[in-house]
Amino acid sequence: MSKKFIPVNNPVMDGNEKAYVLDCLESSWISSSGKYLDRFEEAFAEFCNVKYAVACSNGTAALHLALLALGLEPGDEVLIPDLTFIATANAVTYCGGTPVFVDIEPETWNIDPELIEGKISSRTKGIIVVHFRGHPADMDPILKVAGRHGLFVIEDAAQSHGAEYKGRMTGSLGNIGTFSFFGNKIVTAGEGGMIVTNDESCAKKMRLLKNQGMENVKRYWHPVVGFNYRLTNVAAAIGLAQLEKIASQIDGRTAVASWYQEYFQKVPGFRWQGDKESSNRVWFLFTLVVEKEIRSIRDGLIPYLLENGIDSRPVYYPLHSLPIFPERSGAQSYPVAEYISERGVNLPTWAGMTREDVVYIGDKIVDYLRR
Numbered sequence: 001m002s003k004k005f006i007p008v009n010n011p012v013m014d015g016n017e018k019a020y021v022l023d024c025l026e027s028s029w030i031s032s033s034g035k036y037l038d039r040f041e042e043a044f045a046e047f048c049n050v051k052y053a054v055a056c057s058n059g060t061a062a063l064h065l066a067l068l069a070l071g072l073e074p075g076d077e078v079l080i081p082d083l084t085f086i087a088t089a090n091a092v093t094y095c096g097g098t099p100v101f102v103d104i105e106p107e108t109w110n111i112d113p114e115l116i117e118g119k120i121s122s123r124t125k126g127i128i129v130v131h132f133r134g135h136p137a138d139m140d141p142i143l144k145v146a147g148r149h150g151l152f153v154i155e156d157a158a159q160s161h162g163a164e165y166k167g168r169m170t171g172s173l174g175n176i177g178t179f180s181f182f183g184n185k186i187v188t189a190g191e192g193g194m195i196v197t198n199d200e201s202c203a204k205k206m207r208l209l210k211n212q213g214m215e216n217v218k219r220y221w222h223p224v225v226g227f228n229y230r231l232t233n234v235a236a237a238i239g240l241a242q243l244e245k246i247a248s249q250i251d252g253r254t255a256v257a258s259w260y261q262e263y264f265q266k267v268p269g270f271r272w273q274g275d276k277e278s279s280n281r282v283w284f285l286f287t288l289v290v291e292k293e294i295r296s297i298r299d300g301l302i303p304y305l306l307e308n309g310i311d312s313r314p315v316y317y318p319l320h321s322l323p324i325f326p327e328r329s330g331a332q333s334y335p336v337a338e339y340i341s342e343r344g345v346n347l348p349t350w351a352g353m354t355r356e357d358v359v360y361i362g363d364k365i366v367d368y369l370r371r
């Protein structure tokens with residue numbers, strides 16, 4: 001293996017992270033209350049231009065709390081894109097609901113608004129859109145169809161911190177928006193999540209549920225069964241420091257994505273996520289689609305890149321094909337999700353990478369395909 005190693009992601013901790021965490025340690029405020037939690041929630045609400053932000057333990061918990069606050073019950077159906085991280089589907093399953101898969105748009109790889117209506121049944125309660133890889137889903141037609149059928153809309157914005165749709169922050173357009181602060185995200189707290197909304201009653205419910213269902217004013221009084229989905233002050237300290245410098249993280253990743261595009265524009269046989277004019281996207285990850293790949297990306301290209309010191313990841317399997325949804329496999333076709341899943345590879349994307357790194361990665365991919 002060559003000495004050079006380029007990880008898929010490398011969180012940059014060059015702001016106030018260390019000072020804020022040290023402050024937590026020195027003051028002993030390391031658990032699930034403290035000033036950094038308050039400041040992080042306030043700053044995040046302001047960033048998204050919403051009334052309420054509720055911090056929680058991770059992006060999956062955020063989705064679970066959002067669905068519970070919107071009243072999802074066993075037997076209900078929720079429409080979600082066929083190509084997303086499993087957490088989007090799992091949160092529906094945790095509530096006893098059924099995720100119903102919708103294929104994605106060929107250009108943006110987001111849930112295809114034109115296919116939504118055909119998937120609505122008498123049991124459908126809502127839609128979870130995922131702003132895939134940082135590209136906003138086409139919210140206007142989605143909100144319109146949801147309004148016509150009385151459905152809620154949750155935005156899974158785990159990958160889209162700072163992305164805008166028609167001048168509004170992703171996460172702020174539906175009933176509730178959810179974010180993840182896992183280590184590879186544009187804003188990270190190590191692990192962590194945030195839920196944003198303008199609905200006061202939803203915000204109150206989510207705060208109650210995330211803290212064991214315990215009433216705020218009446219200690220150890222539990223009107224509902226809740227969860228321990230709390231975030232720590234230490235994680236919030238890291239998250240706040242990260243949020244303070246989000247602009248440089250977004251710019252750094254955008255530069256990397258533009259270098260990939262510049263490189264692969266010159267070589268036939270590749271494509272990547274397209275842009276919609278209505279969107280001011282961010283780049284969570286640059287996913288390259290290798291159109292002429294005849295072997296599996298997972299078996300061929302990814303191990304070859306690793307031998308050359310380049311970490312990469314396959315795209316998710318389409319959800320309908322997973323063993324946890326046996327009844328869904330083969331029942332319908334999801335051609336776009338299948339195509340992107342089979343041929344897509346997630347390449348290193350983080351602020352701090354250089355143009356030389358990108359050219360090195362590009363050269364290795366081209367070498368591999370020539371072999």
Ligand SMILES: Cc1ncc(COP(=O)(O)O)c(C=O)c1O
Nearest residue numbers: 058059060085087158180181182
């Ligand atoms: C689209 C999407 N939804 C939800 C999650 C879950 O977030 P977490 O890992 O913080 O639970 C992720 C995390 O990668 C994600 O990418």
